[in-house]
Amino acid sequence: MSETMHRPLGGPILTKPFAILGLFVLIGGYFILRRFLFGMADVSHMSNGYPIGTWVVLDVVIGTAFGCGGFALALLVYICNRHVYHPLMRPALLGGVFGYTLAGLAVMIDLGRYWHAFNLLMPWYAQINSVIFEVALCVMAYITVLWIEFWPAFLERMPPAFKQHFGLHKFQAFLRRYMYVFIGLGVLLPTMHQSSLGSVLLIMGSKLSPLWYTPWLPLLFLSSALAMGYGVVMLESTLVQRSFKLPSEAALLAKLSRVAAGLLALFLVVRIGDLLARGQLGLAFAGDRYSFLFLIETALFAAPIVILVSRRRCANARLRFLATISLLAAGSLYRLDGYLLAIDPGNGWVYFPSAPELMITVGVVCLEIMLYLIFIKTLPVLHGAHKVQQ
Amino acid sequence: MSFVDDIDLASGTVRNPDSHEGALGGLTRREFLKYCTGVAATLGLSSFMGLRIAQAATAPQRPPVIWLSAQECTGCTESLLRAYHPTLETLILDMISLDYHEALCSGAGHQAEAHKAKSMQENWGKYVLVVDGSIPTKDGGVYCMVAGKPILETVREVAEGAAAIIGIGSCASWGGIPSSDPNPTQAKSVQAVLPGKTVINIPGCPPNPYNFLSTVLHLLTFGKPPELDMKNRPRFAYGRLIHENCERRPHFDAGRFALEYGDFGHRQGWCLYKIGCKGPETHANCPAIGFGDVGEGNWPVGIGHPCFGCTEQGIGFTKPLHALADVKTFSPPTAFPAVNSPKGKGVTPAAAAIVAGIAGLGVGAGAMALRGMQDEAGKSSQETSSSSSSGQH
Numbered sequence: 112m113s114e115t116m117h118r119p120l121g122g123p124i125l126t127k128p129f130a131i132l133g134l135f136v137l138i139g140g141y142f143i144l145r146r147f148l149f150g151m152a153d154v155s156h157m158s159n160g161y162p163i164g165t166w167v168v169l170d171v172v173i174g175t176a177f178g179c180g181g182f183a184l185a186l187l188v189y190i191c192n193r194h195v196y197h198p199l200m201r202p203a204l205l206g207g208v209f210g211y212t213l214a215g216l217a218v219m220i221d222l223g224r225y226w227h228a229f230n231l232l233m234p235w236y237a238q239i240n241s242v243i244f245e246v247a248l249c250v251m252a253y254i255t256v257l258w259i260e261f262w263p264a265f266l267e268r269m270p271p272a273f274k275q276h277f278g279l280h281k282f283q284a285f286l287r288r289y290m291y292v293f294i295g296l297g298v299l300l301p302t303m304h305q306s307s308l309g310s311v312l313l314i315m316g317s318k319l320s321p322l323w324y325t326p327w328l329p330l331l332f333l334s335s336a337l338a339m340g341y342g343v344v345m346l347e348s349t350l351v352q353r354s355f356k357l358p359s360e361a362a363l364l365a366k367l368s369r370v371a372a373g374l375l376a377l378f379l380v381v382r383i384g385d386l387l388a389r390g391q392l393g394l395a396f397a398g399d400r401y402s403f404l405f406l407i408e409t410a411l412f413a414a415p416i417v418i419l420v421s422r423r424r425c426a427n428a429r430l431r432f433l434a435t436i437s438l439l440a441a442g443s444l445y446r447l448d449g450y451l452l453a454i455d456p457g458n459g460w461v462y463f464p465s466a467p468e469l470m471i472t473v474g475v476v477c478l479e480i481m482l483y484l485i486f487i488k489t490l491p492v493l494h495g496a497h498k499v500q501q
Numbered sequence: 502m503s504f505v506d507d508i509d510l511a512s513g514t515v516r517n518p519d520s521h522e523g524a525l526g527g528l529t530r531r532e533f534l535k536y537c538t539g540v541a542a543t544l545g546l547s548s549f550m551g552l553r554i555a556q557a558a559t560a561p562q563r564p565p566v567i568w569l570s571a572q573e574c575t576g577c578t579e580s581l582l583r584a585y586h587p588t589l590e591t592l593i594l595d596m597i598s599l600d601y602h603e604a605l606c607s608g609a610g611h612q613a614e615a616h617k618a619k620s621m622q623e624n625w626g627k628y629v630l631v632v633d634g635s636i637p638t639k640d641g642g643v644y645c646m647v648a649g650k651p652i653l654e655t656v657r658e659v660a661e662g663a664a665a666i667i668g669i670g671s672c673a674s675w676g677g678i679p680s681s682d683p684n685p686t687q688a689k690s691v692q693a694v695l696p697g698k699t700v701i702n703i704p705g706c707p708p709n710p711y712n713f714l715s716t717v718l719h720l721l722t723f724g725k726p727p728e729l730d731m732k733n734r735p736r737f738a739y740g741r742l743i744h745e746n747c748e749r750r751p752h753f754d755a756g757r758f759a760l761e762y763g764d765f766g767h768r769q770g771w772c773l774y775k776i777g778c779k780g781p782e783t784h785a786n787c788p789a790i791g792f793g794d795v796g797e798g799n800w801p802v803g804i805g806h807p808c809f810g811c812t813e814q815g816i817g818f819t820k821p822l823h824a825l826a827d828v829k830t831f832s833p834p835t836a837f838p839a840v841n842s843p844k845g846k847g848v849t850p851a852a853a854a855i856v857a858g859i860a861g862l863g864v865g866a867g868a869m870a871l872r873g874m875q876d877e878a879g880k881s882s883q884e885t886s887s888s889s890s891s892g893q894h
Contacts, residue, residue, distance in 0.1 A: 158845035429874040459843045466851035
């Protein structure tokens with residue numbers, strides 16, 4: 112873990128893209144302030160018919176799936192012992208740290224009575240049959256675990272005198288010795304809550320179109336989250352490598368993309384097989400809004416498999432990038448459909464996020480990118496230029 | 502048709518309604534305690550208070566009551582005669598000592614008047630005065646003379662020594678029918694002719710007898726009137742609008758109204774607001790306790806007639822029967838939306854622009870990234886600028 116092959120990128124932090132991102136964060140911050148001063152209705156279009164809006168769907172459900180890079184890679188690197196992928200680990204972890212921490216922030220914005228949130232931690236109020244309760248506790252625990260997993264990056268950066276003064280070298284030794292516990296937790300916890308995010312939809316019943324509603328929702332959410340985790344690692348690596356002119360990790364990514372393709376294949380087999388078993392596949396060709404969404408989704412899920420199944424195409428950076436984008440779009444659309452677009456609460460309820468609601472989400476995402484940029488420039492996150500695997 | 506056998510009478514299974522016991526409603530100790538507990542519940546008190554009410558009601562010294570009738574129709578008394586738990590007889594024979602009541606006292610003329618005077622003298626400061634009917638004040642009150650005296654004077658006289666004064670019925674509470682325009686006798690409420698005194702008002706035309714009985718028993722038990730509102734009506738009975746507890750309220754909220762008598766909605770038992778029900782502006786507990794002791798739903802609105810607001814000054818006998826009520830809670834729109842009409846907020850131009858902007862940015866950034874990659878695939882040493890990383894995640 113700490114072979115110090117990782118190093119800070121350096122370079123100026125206040126670049127032009129950074130300033131543009133900052134502007135969006137400020138706009139988002141303004142609306143967040145309004146939400147806390149004047150209440151939800153001031154900024155949001157959420158209603159009794161649609162109590163789950165953009166903040167939960169984009170920032171939490173899709174956001175944590177994007178944050179699954181660390182989880183997915185840890186599974187591959189530490190559980191399956193594929194240490195070739197280790198250079199990708201820290202950036203993936205960092206993505207997870209921000210994906211999840213800001214998902215937590217989004218939940219606090221979304222909770223109507225956020226000041227009651229601490230009651231989640233009171234064992235005497237625990238409702239252990241609630242899926243949402245499991246998600247809440249699990250996500251809180253995982254955010255903590257992610258920061259602990261990421262902590263060595265801070266420790267490596269600190270001047271030795273500082274560490275000496277606060278006795279942090281002992282902490283560093285402790286982390287080095289027991290990191291396997293946190294890595295274990297870091298694989299266990301997302302398995303729990305990423306599948307639970309699918310279980311949440313089980314309560315929707317007939318509100319959710321039968322094309323999405325299935326008892327297999329937990330498995331579908333888990334497998335697509337893992338695939339998205341690999342997708343995010345590939346996207347991140349490609350963009351960062353190109354933006355900052357780092358040596359290519361193409362060989363690693365090509366291998367990784369095939370793992371993701373395998374997961375997508377599993378996803379599609381389960382999904383289509385389940386639709387066949389339930390006799391609902393006909394709905395996919397009904398020609399209505401739901402069938403349209405389902406077909407787009409399935410096409411996006413299938414496209415990466417078609418691209419990545421051949422080794423020649425897999426080695427092509429352009430096609431691989433397209434496959435990655437398609438994969439991430441498929442997973443995001445699947446979540447968006449399951450939580451919003453394929454839901455009909457009945458009684459004529461309609462929902463489309465309001466502009467302030469969207470700007471808060473945009474602000475949160477921009478904040479995430481800004482923090483990511485700061486961290487990779489100042490902390491040893493990215494794999495150094497001097498050593499390239501293979 | 503079956504007849505009551507002597508054997509049934511002897512074994513006590515059937516009580517002869519004409520006997521003394523039957524006339525008292527056949528009140529056994531158990532039934533009496535149940536009644537008192539029921540009164541406590543009506544008053545919103547703890548059920549333990551039922552015992553205190555029972556003690557108060559059976560105290561050896563029954564509190565004397567003097568009942569004066571002014572411009573009235575005896576409807577309030579008729580209403581009380583139809584109370585069955587207990588019957589009025591139980592009240593006036595066992596619980597209170599009704600020393601004077603024009604319609605109910607056995608004596609007449611000078612004898613009755615003398616008895617009233619004697620009772621007032623003996624119980625000065627302790628008796629309860631009940632008045633039904635409004636008090637005419639024009640021309641010195643000559644439009645209602647009892648025993649050769651204007652009732653106005655009698656009321657003022659008797660009120661001087663009363664421990665508590667109850668105005669029963671809308672006439673006594675706020676003037677009622679006699680005070681309606683053009684009010685030829687300048688009829689006024691009891692409170693209006695007794696400035697400085699507290700008159701407990703039990704409005705209604707007629708009022709529900711149990712509101713009166715419960716108030717009396719509260720007085721007997723605690724020696725003070727129940728909690729009153731700003732118009733001196735007991736809160737337990739007049740604290741809420743009829744509209745708030747009406748069994749037809751869900752129809753109001755859903756916009757299902759009867760539009761004329763006998764139409765589909767009327768036969769379905771829908772809300773009567775649009776045919777003039779005054780429930781939304783009238784305070785009373787009618788929907789909660791009903792009338793006539795024949796079970797749930799037996800009150801004007803329950804049987805399909807709009808409330809005409811008898812308990813409320815300015816509504817009953819004043820507003821036309823078919824005029825729409827002024828809804829005190831919230832007014833319904835003139836046209837209700839259908840049950841499945843669109844609710845919630847949909848897309849706004851700004852939101853659509855933001856979504857389109859994000860989509861455009863995504864496609865643009867993706868295209869930029871791809872263009873660079875083609876160069877890479879062609880082994881060109883050219884590297885594209887770093888701008889493609891912004892705005893996308």
